[in-house]
Amino acid sequence: MTCSPFCSCLQRRVFLQTSGILLLAPSVGLAQTTSREGVDVGGNSVFTQLVSAETIEQSAAQQYAQMLQQAASKNTLGGKDQPQVRRLRSIAQKIIPHALGWNPRAKNWRWEVNLIGSQQINAFCMPGGKIAFYSGILEQLKLTDDEVATVMGHEIAHALREHARERMGKNAATGIGANLLSSVLGLGQLGQTVTSYGAQLLTLKFSRGDESEADLVGMELAARAGFDPRAGVSLWQKMAAASKGAPPQWLSTHPSGNTRIADIQANLPKVLPLYQRAGAIQVK
Template sequence: MGCTGLFCTAAFGQQTAPAQPDGVQGVGERSKWTRLVPAAQVEKMGAQQFAQMSADARNKGALLPRDHPQVQRLDAIAKRMLPFAPRWNERARQWPWEVQVFNSPQINAFCMPGGKIGFYTGILDKLKLTDDEVGMIMGHEVAHALREHARERMAKQAGMSLGASAISSLFGLGDLGRLGVDFGANLLANKNSREDETEADVVGLDLAARAGFDPRSGVVLWQKMALAAGGSPPQWLSTHPAGENRIAEIKRRLPQVMPLYAQTRSTTADKLPPYTSNFPNIAPVSLLAGQALA
């Protein structure tokens, strides 16, 4: 979107993230499946779908304008986070990043391949998200794009339908039309695997902590999600299954990412006050262990 949207891609590429501690450990290389599908084609598909979604929403009066406070808020959060994206994928340095906010009651958010970020007003308003909690969601969704989970799914779907021997020649043709219909035409409809979700949680925690968003808010976020799912599950939970195991994994990772966050506050993790939810029935979250205070 050039210099008229979130920021100039060239300027982003020139930003240098400050030196920080190591952060999360144990995240392996991206799936070898991704090598079977050209990244540029998947990113082009993401850009096309995002542009169509945005145009449709604009025509219906459901796309918040650039000067709306929520759009400006999410732009600011993205600008803090995205300088750290190339740590996980060098291609991110040249992605034309974009943030849009859709006026919809859905509790949902996403990031398409190539850096196209979308939030729905439903998730912002119904969960009363703090900036830290927005940072957790944005980090998680951006992590899916950085780790190229959609590209991996498309390759696996193509592999099951065509066989690995046919994939390279198919994608080498550069025909996005038929490919888009058969393999992932709706990049938002396909669910990520449990492994991809865990990886996005972990990488998202790292991104958010480096950008100065409290990782403990991830615990509160999923507690809010569980409360929101008391009736019919929100759309975001249909593709992002929650549960105690997920919260437990976030807590387990806190010792790796809290030093990153503490550094952005010019302090140490043991000196940070508890993270307090704006939902009265959710207990504060304490320090490294991430356990609710008694």
């Protein structure tokens, strides 16, 4: 969906782009971790350990491929030469190198970025780096590149922090109940439970805590990639305006606009220096 986000990247970034797949070329070295800068969101949930990352990523890849096939059959899948598709992939190429510091598995993900023609205000990144934007979020909100990077960083953060894996682990634990310990040891019933939840990846709902965490990790990713993290404020103002009446699907489990704007503003001092260094500009 690479260089560590804990330091500046001096290595040459080379990407191969074919049919929407963004692959980090083997010639790219990995930057070394020095000191931790940026936001602090703590460690991953223990519930992620109840579910195999490989299982989740394989299921996500299958569902993503099916979604693209359906979109193509309806002529709603954006072609590689469409300006908005090129724009999304260009922004992704700048953000993805900074993913490894949040999840070492991201080095081997087969990142994909695609555009679906739909009036829905929606975007997502499935486990394994499978990104999709709906045209509605770009057109109706008239997003700037910085705002697109904020949305993309947020969605990538969900994948890096393995929120789907955590949610499915919690669901599996709840379903197993009293047999949890024996199931973990044997992995029989747990595996069946996880498989049953795997089909829900496209509709899986994250908690508000997950959404707040993704906001912070996403703004750091965007800042390190050279996008202004202050765009999060204008983005959520646009979202608030669009959500009057029936809220967009993308906002159904998200914190309120005022809450997330306050959180973004409180964390800007942690990421503005990263943005300044990435763009070699003076932040005012």
